Amino acid sequence: MGLLGRLRDLLRRQDEPSLSIDDPTLVVVVEAFDIAEADSAALSRSPRWRADEPAVLRHHVRIPTDQVERARELLTPDGWVIAAGDISHISRVQKLDALHCAQERSRMASLAQRLGGEALGWDALQPAR
Structure with a gap:
């Protein structure tokens, strides 16, 4: 991505309301634990998901205890x-769409496999309405 694209993304992020992964008003709005279901299908079947608002994307992963620090080293630079x-639970705030959910699901599955664990699925949380 070029300088102009990064600047545009930065300005967009400044316009978005801030959200924290430990916000007490968060509720689960989408769940995706069936590996055969497309992420786009999970998002489209959820009447509570608000596509125009940021969400906490939370992956549920079994990671061996001795590999948790390695997972942190790999994921923290990207805001996880x-x-x-x-x-x-591996979480970060982001806008949700099918493409990014699928990319991150794949990333978590790969990470879990490399560390001797298992990716179980993901859910998304947004403030209650």
């Missing part, structure tokens, strides 16, 4: 936050 547990 990991809440480790039996099932780790």
